[in-house]
Amino acid sequence: MLEIRHLKSLKAIAETGKLGLAAERIFLTQSALSHQIRALEMHYEITLFKRGAHGLRxxxxxxxxxxLANELLPLIDKSERDLVRLKSKQSGELRIVLECHTCFDWLTPVMDVFRRAWPEVEIDLVAGFHSDPWHLLHEGKADLVIGGLPEKIGTLAHQPLFKFEIMAVIPPNHSKHKKARFVAEDFTNETLITYPVPEERIDIIRHVLKPANINFGRRTAELTIAIMQLVASRRGIAALPSWGIQNYVDHEYVIAKSIGKKGLWSELHATGSAETITLPYTIDLVNIIKNTCAAHLKGIKLLNSINI
Amino acid sequence: MLEIRHLKSLKAIAETGKLGLAAERIFLTQSALSHQIRALEMHYEITLFKRGAHGLRxxxxxxxxxxLANELLPLIDKSERDLVRLKSKQSGELRIVLECHTCFDWLTPVMDVFRRAWPEVEIDLVAGFHSDPWHLLHEGKADLVIGGLPEKIGTLAHQPLFKFEIMAVIPPNHSKHKKARFVAEDFTNETLITYPVPEERIDIIRHVLKPANINFGRRTAELTIAIMQLVASRRGIAALPSWGIQNYVDHEYVIAKSIGKKGLWSELHATGSAETITLPYTIDLVNIIKNTCAAHLKGIKLLNSINI
DNA sequence: CTTTGATATGAATTTAATTCAAATTTATCA
DNA sequence: TGATAAATTTGAATTAAATTCATATCAAAG
Incomplete structure (x- = not known):
């Protein structure tokens, strides 16, 4: 009666703490997961969770x-990789470009996991900052871009990874620190501190401030910690992925607020040539990114893979 | 897409070598298992078996x-036992009586497996030969009888284990050694060598020879090897479970023939009080017997558990 | 007291698993 | 060499399970 999908459900519940979020993560409705857990408890005649408004414990x-899930799921992944190898010998290289500054934080552990899973594939990060990372794919200087989608997808293919919330980051004593959430108007006449990226590629500007005709200043910094320091010392405010600022928030160095009633969400994708995207180890990299980020980054929502 | 039931299917196929027998073992039709394996091969886009009239390789x-199956399935069993322990502390004793001589061969390894799985339960074999083992249950001198079913089940409960084929065992130069199979008439005027058990509890006599009004002699021996020696030296013939004589057959010491067109089949059960039969560790003993015997005894057919 | 957030529940719907019936393939036997 | 047996495959039909839908319930927050 116990199946692997139950183990995946338990892992999702552990990662999110909430039935609804766990269900989302494994692409079921909250009701389906509730039924599933209930059936498991009836089968074993034992309670698996303490439930309440606090979520599940x-x-x-x-x-x-x-x-058991934590023990079995990696073994299953490993044997599925071995099947891929039995089909055909896998070797090659993956040159990764990031279009997203804060992704550096989680990409290093992801690459470690990937190297252990595919020692015969050479994976590396393309150094430096790139104004148009997708162009590097065409130029043959990179194999994969992790970030948003290019304006013109053209002959490129992609796989969705996850979406994440962009939070307004303000100093603790900001005049609006008591607001439940920020809206476009709250950015009026504020100095927005961002990474040195064109405005059209900054989601807060592109999707919130520009459409609302908000006047704001601009200031850039290349490092997340520099942006945090500027915010904390009241030189401006920022809008960054929740995971990138979690440490600073936890230490009450800055405060984070959702933007808009439902939050401002952005999606990450892995983009490359159709050939690269359909390679078995690229597919597996996508899965490793999803699994690793799901386990470690709070609040992200996984996106379903596309059949190519 | 890979689920635990697939792993169980693979294990059953490994144990039997035939799709039909494997399907029987896991209580599916042969067609269902064929579909299942096919779907797995399509999912992974790789061939898992070489097929033919020889069965599957x-x-x-x-x-x-x-x-992977051999790695995961024991871990799953172990964690399910732990759930049982978490429900309530398990301890007790199981005094086993065998109503079946040749079962000694496989019961020792089964008890070893059980002791490792349930160190807190005392399991032991009740020594000696018993003319009416089920009476020991009433007398409180045993907890479980492994063998056939008692004539009167009364307040006792039982769980089916498996069924096995009883083969006619003859010396290699027997006049009928070329027959495809034996029938009742082939036993006419032969000396039937059996364990020292009442005739009404010897299946070949009870179900084949008596109903057919066959005249035959009787001779008894307590040990299987003694019976084999008597058969090999043409002192008579025997009828014993296929697994009990496999070694002697392989070494061409004796010959085995099916009895009747469909073979003569007998069932094994675990019988005890209703209370004993529903104890978690007794249920697990039943599963251990099934799994261990399925893996090691050729030709047996598992029986489905009864809901009590 | 109302609203929000979280889970539970029963019925309906959808999907998947399984069975049924027959076909196909290969090996064995007369 | 053809018939038979044994083993698997296949498509359609049936059954079972999983999932969704719609709503209820409960606890915490405002």
């Missing part, structure tokens, strides 16, 4: 099954 | 998934 029995 | 990819 594992009982010792639930934890035991989660331990 | 694992390809390297199939073997890889079988390796």
């Amino acid at each position: 594992f009982t010792p029995a639930g934890q035991r099954l989660l331990d | 694992f390809t390297p990819a199939g073997q890889r998934l079988l390796d």
Whole structure:
């Protein structure tokens, strides 16, 4: 009666703490997951979770099954990779370009995991800052861009990774620190501190401030910590992925606010040639990114893969 | 897409070598298993078996998934036992009586497996030969009888284990050694060598010879090897479970023939009080017996558990 | 007290698994 | 060499399970 999909469900619940978010992560409705967990508890005649408005907490029995999940799922992944190798010899290289500054934080562990899974594939990060990373794909200087989608997809292909919330970042004593959430108007006459990227590629500007005709200043910094320092010292405010600022928020160095009623969400994709995107180890890199980020970055929502 | 039931299917195929027998073992139709394997091969886009009238042989990819099955299934069993323990502390004793001589051969390894799985339960074999083992249950001198079913089940409960074929065992130079199979008439005026058990509890006599009004002699021996020696030296013939004589047959010490067109089949059950039969570790013993015997005894057919 | 957020539940719908019936293939036997 | 047996495959039909839908329930927050 226990199946691998149950193990995946338990892992998603562990990562999110909420039934609804876990369901989203594994592409079910909250109701389906509720039924699934209930059926599992009835089968084993034991309670797996303590439930409430706080979400779900594992009982010792639930934890035991989660331990099993954590033990089995990597073995399954590994054997599925071995099947891929049995089909045909895999070797090659993946030159990755990031179109997203804060992604550096999680990409290093992802590359470590990938190197262990595919020692016969050479994976590397293309150094430096690139104003138009997708052009490097055409020039043969990169194999994969991780970031948003290019304006013109052309002959390129892509796989969606996940979406994440962009939070307004303000100093703790900001005049609007008590607001539940920020709206476009709250940025009026503020200095927006961003990475040195064209405005049309900054989501807060492109999707919120420009459409609302907000007047604001601009200032740039290349490092996240520099942006945090400027915000904390009241030189301006910022808008960054929640995961990139979590440490600073936890230490009350800055405050984070959702933008708009539903939050401002942005999507990450892996873009490359159709040939590269359909390679088995590229597909696996996409899965490794999803799994690793799902486990470590709070609040992200995984996106379903596209059949190419 | 890979689920635990697939792993169980692969294990059953490994144990039987035939799709039909494997399907029987996991309580599916042969067609259902064929569909299942086909769907798995389409999902992974790789062939898992070499097929033919010879049955199925694992390809390297199939073997890889079988390796995964052999790795994961014990871990799953173990964690399910832990859930049982989390429900309530398990301890107790199981005093086993065998109503079947040749079962000794496989029961020792089964008890070893059980002791590792349930160190807190005392399991032991009740020594000696018993003319009416089920009476020991009433007398409180045993907890479980492994063998056939008692004539009167009364307040006892039981779980089916498996069924096995009883083969006619003859010396290699027997006048009828070329027959495809034996029938009741082939036993006429032969000396039937059996364990020292009442006739009404010897299946070949009860179900074949008696109903056909066959005249035959009787001779008893307590040990299987003694029976084999008597048969080999043409002192008579025997009728025993296929697994109990496999070694002697392989070494061409004796010959085995099916009895009747469809073979003579007998069932094994675990019988005890309703209370004992529903204890978690007794249920698990039943599963351990099934799994261990399925893996090691050729030709047996597992029986489905009863809901009590 | 209302609203929000989180889970549970029963019925309906959709999907997947399984069975049924027959076909196909290969090996064995007379 | 043809018939038979044994083993698997295949498509359609049936059954079972999974999932969604719509709503209810409960607890916490405002």
